Amino acid sequence: MKADSPHILCVNPWVHDFAAFDFWARPLGLFTIAAILRQNRVRVSFLDCMNRFHPRKTNPVKVYWDGRGPFDKTQIPLPRALDAHLGHVSKKFTRYGALKEWIEQDLLAMDRPDLILVTSLMTYWATGVAETIALLKKIFPDVPVVLGGIYATLCETHARKYSGADQVITGPAEPVLADLVETYTGFTLNEMPDPADLDTTPFAALDLQDAIAYAPILTSRGCPFSCEYCASSFLEPRLRRRSPENVFQELCHWHNNFQVKNFAFYDDALLINPERYAFPLLERIIDEKMDIFFHTPNAVHIKEISAKAADLMFKAGFKTIRLGLETADFSSHRHDIKVKRNEFFTAVDHLRTSGFAKDQLGAYLLCGLPGQNLDEVEASVNLVKGLGLTPVLAYYTPIPHTPMWADAVKNARFDITAHPALTNNSLFPCVRSQQDLDRISQLKKIVK
Structure with a gap:
């Protein structure tokens, strides 16, 4: 007879890639789902294949001051899809995360779950998802x-055919979670968040981890822009915001109860409409004299960095600022240019005036776009370096359901529709000539 409250296992799968590092990357959506389940008295377990702090680890865990650090890794054979379309690839292909035998032992020691929920992030990590699900099926057939x-949503057909999952869901999971749990376990979730009010969503269950090196924070969902290369508007069609007070209470929760010092904003729109959202939050943090650090790996919109914004960000404890510059060719209309030259220079001046040091400021520059002239990239790198900022090359990943996808398919030097792994930005799929590939290698050295 089934227990009244089911046991649900939430799984963060392995990453298969040529390179990976924990740049404040946690499965926030999965932790949010886990929190909703716990709110409904569901017994929740968490299996983190990417656990840098696995209890079976004997070597010291390397943790940078800001919470980042390297993953454990194991070299694995190149997936057949890559081998067949690319031929010989000199780069080593790797399973990032905890050792496979550790994860298998974790599963064997676990009570049998009634339902397993697996998340997915980058589309080109599809083989890591498949390997994780294969192991889950082996232990709990x-x-x-x-x-x-994200992979399940953007590559739904591929995920249904090759992931090994019994069911694939697309889009945000909250609207279908209650039906899923009732269908598979017979249990009813009575307390569900209001999709129109993000403040009703419980704080993500980050405490399921063995250690909380940093806390990801999302003050909003969605983005007001629709950049050609980005899938944000497909994944979250409308912009929704949490109240500043709700976000502040979450910061207090993790800092006061779990001694978390580093927070990474996952927002696409952190500084949009700042007088109503960001400024009240930052002013509250400053007033409370909270000794915490903030990082913006998703980049902030340059146009919104006023003198007041820069001053509040500095006083609140922002330590890593990434600007969504994309290109310093401000005359170009090839892509969705969101900032003018004078706006960029003004924003940088505000940040420097407020007290930010050179090594705290970086600007993302797109590289490897279909048909891109690398002269433009090099000029952008030089301009950013000339201003005393760190240029951060953001290598283009072709993503289905984006306006640029058709252009990427047309310009790719191999068939990127054959397998999501072929869109890996480490392969520079839309850079057609060896000369350009060599030049990108030189640009990497210039940036370093």
Whole structure:
């Protein structure tokens, strides 16, 4: 007879890639789902294949001052899809995360779950998802596995055919979570967040981790822009915001109860409409004299960096600022240029005046776009360096359901539609000539 409250296992799968590092990367959506389940008295377990702090680890864990650090890694064979379309690849292909035998031992020691929920992030990490689900099926062959997340949403057909999951869901999981749990376990979730009010969503269950090196924070969902290369508007069609007070209470929760010092904003729109959202939050943090650090790996919109914004960000404890510059060719209309030259220079001046040091400021520059002239990239790198900022090359990943996808398919030097792994930005799929590939290698050296 089934227990009143089911046991649900939430899984963060392995990453298969040529290179990976923990740049404040946590499965925030999965932790949010886990929090909703716990709110409904569901017994939740968490299996983190990417656990840098696995209890079976004997070597010291390397943790930078800001919470980042390297993953454990194991070299694995190149997936057949890559081998067949690329031929010989000199780069080493790697499983990043905890050792496979550790994860298998974790599963064997675990009580049998009634349902397994697996998330997915980058589309080109599809083989890591498949390997994780294969192991779950080996240990718990009769337990249903449901896959969601970014890869599942953007590459739904591929995920249904090759992931090994019993069911694939697309888009945000909250609207379908209650139906999923009732279908597979017979249990009813009575307390569900209001999709129109993000403040009703419980704080993500980050405490399920063995250690909380940093806390990801999302003050909003969605983005007011629709950049050609980005899938944000497909994944989250409308912009929704949490109240500044709700976000502040979450910061207090992790800092006061779990001694978390570093926070990474995952927002696409952190500084949009700042008088109503960001400024009240930052002023509250400053007033409370909270000794915490903030990082913006998703970049902030340059146009919104006023003198007041820069001053509040500095006083509140922002330590890593990434600007969404994309290119310093301000005359170009090839892509969605969101900032003018004078706006960029003014924003940088505000940040420097407020007290930010050179090594705290970086600007993302797109590289490897279909048909891109690398002269433009080099000029952008030089301009950014000339201003005393760190140029950060953001290598283009072709993503289905984006306006640029058709252009990427047309310009790619191999068939990127054959397998998501072929869109890996380490392969520079839309850079057609060896000369340009060599030049990108030189640009990497200039940036360093």
